Amino acid sequence: MxxxxxxxxxxxxxxxxxxxxxxxxxxxxxxxxxxxxxxxxxxxxxxxxxxxxxxxxxxxxxxxxxxxxxxxxxxxxxxxxxxxxxxxxxxxxxxxxxxxxxxxxxxxxxxxxxxxxxxxxxxxxxxxxxxxxxxxxxxxxxxxxxxxxxxxxxxPHDLPERVALAALDVCGAPAQTARWVRAGQTVAVLGAGGKSGLLSLYHAKKQAGLRGRVLALEAHSTACREIAELDLADEVLHVDATDPVAVLQAVHDATAGELADITINCVNVADTELSSILATRTGGAVYFFSTAVRFTAASLGAEGVGKDVHLLIGNGYAQGHAQLALNTLRQHQGLLHLFRRRYGVADGVNPR
Structure with a gap:
């Protein structure tokens, strides 16, 4: 041809x-x-x-x-x-x-x-x-x-196809989280209960370490409970990411006014740009992984509230991102069990 x-x-x-x-x-x-x-x-x-x-x-x-x-x-x-x-x-x-x-x-x-x-x-x-x-x-x-x-x-042969596909679909988010988060930082993850949010929480907690703090922000009560049961965050905040005032208040209270050093946006609906910006301290960074984000709204929103923060576009590609995402499921059996349940795969079964 x-x-x-x-x-x-x-x-x-x-x-x-x-x-x-x-x-x-x-x-x-x-x-x-x-x-x-x-x-x-x-x-x-x-x-x-x-x-x-x-x-x-x-x-x-x-x-x-x-x-x-x-x-x-x-x-x-x-x-x-x-x-x-x-x-x-x-x-x-x-x-x-x-x-x-x-x-x-x-x-x-x-x-x-x-x-x-x-x-x-x-x-x-x-x-x-x-x-x-x-x-x-x-x-x-x-x-x-x-x-x-x-x-x-x-x-991979050791993970069900539907589970592996779900993780690979969002493998850029945990890889970039692992790249950007530093030891001792306070990290806020918006949309924490979805697949990208869950994988990002794992790496945020791993990178931030014992001196750091990870906040999981999630609108759905069932997902909040799942995050808490898996111990993927230091605090789970039940809040709607499309409500910037509520998000700011929740993060402000959880951090005694310090706010997040880095915020990871994994929300799958529109109008969460300003929430992410307000949750982040001056000089901090916001990583927008979600494709629902409008970057004009993010840029003008930061300007409008006088917030000097670094705005990072969510690049879905990073070297080694596929293996990192799959290894995350291998390393955290609770996460793997949750993914199996969500994608209708019984434990111990790896349908091809």
């Missing part, structure tokens, strides 16, 4: 000349160029912010969610939610490997998770078999293309 562009420019249909992620439409024809990977797609993990929006638009009707996803993919050649601008990632088996695709160990038949967004992944869906309305994981039949520049992870 010949070499395609390393970054996928040859797959862009509209508008010509831009990279695949900002493009409106991609060519998802399932023909493998010499530096591409052709995948038989089995499961999508829709980005949390995107899935919340899709459920709200469909009024909780799973059939309407199916129709909307099929419509987006048909129109755009990729799963790129036009409202949230986000996508997710996928799990599939290698059907064909181009002769110039990097990765000498990868073989046809291997099951992998793509570690790049569905917003830049050429995707063709033939059918959606099932939508898990609680987790955003979708059983599908289709084909996808991975470019030469796209990282991926082989699925």
């Amino acid at each position: 010949g070499l395609g562009d390393r970054y996928g420019l040859h797959r862009v249909v509209e508008p010509i000349g831009v990279l695949p992620q900002p493009a409106w439409k991609l060519d998802a024809t399932p023909i493998c160029h010499d530096n591409e990977l052709l995948l038989d797609v089995e499961r999508l993990n829709i980005d949390s912010a995107s899935f919340v929006q899709l459920k709200q638009e469909a009024a909780g009707d799973s059939e309407q969610v199916k129709e909307k996803i099929l419509q987006i993919v048909s129109e755009r050649g990729k799963m790129h939610n036009p409202v949230t601008g986000s996508g997710g990632m996928l799990l599939g088996r290698v059907l064909e490997k181009g002769t110039h695709f990097p990765g000498s160990q990868l073989q046809c038949g291997d099951t992998i998770a793509t570690l790049v967004s569905l917003t830049l992944t050429p995707l063709q869906l033939d059918q959606i078999d099932e939508v898990d309305m609680n987790t955003g994981q979708i059983a599908v039949r289709g084909k996808a293309i991975l470019f030469a520049s796209g990282p991926y992870a082989r699925l």
Whole structure:
């Protein structure tokens, strides 16, 4: 088929000349160029912010969610939610490997998770078999293309596929948390009860150490209880992250007015920018992992309240992030048990 562009420019249909992620439409024809990977797609993990929006638009009707996803993919050649601008990632088996695709160990038949967004992944869906309305994981039949520049992870044999996929979907958050948090710091995690929040809590506590303090902010009472039972935070604050006044008050009281040195935003709904900023001390940092964050609102919000804080954009890629996320589940059996329960996998069972 010949070499395609390393970054996928040859797959862009509209508008010509831009990279695949900002493009409106991609060519998802399932023909493998010499530096591409052709995948038989089995499961999508829709980005949390995107899935919340899709459920709200469909009024909780799973059939309407199916129709909307099929419509987006048909129109755009990729799963790129036009409202949230986000996508997710996928799990599939290698059907064909181009002769110039990097990765000498990868073989046809291997099951992998793509570690790049569905917003830049050429995707063709033939059918959606099932939508898990609680987790955003979708059983599908289709084909996808991975470019030469796209990282991926082989699925481990010791973890269930659905659990591993969930962790890999958000592996940038715990990796960046481990990178930024320092010993002795006070860390606030907003949206602490979701998968990215839980994994980030583990590494925040590990990095902050005995002299540090980790605050878990979560709106749902069940998730608050789960965090407390797993001992992932020094204090669990039951508060709505979309209420900046309530968040400020809760963090102020928990820290005797000192506020957080670093705040990790893992919330999957909009309008949490100012809450994150207000929870953070002057000179501190806010790491925005959530794709629901509007960075204009964050920038202008910090300016508007006169807060000199470092605003960090959530890069979903970090070297070693996939292995770190999977190892987190291996190291904390309570977290692994919770992920198994959420993704409908009985303990001791590793379905492939």
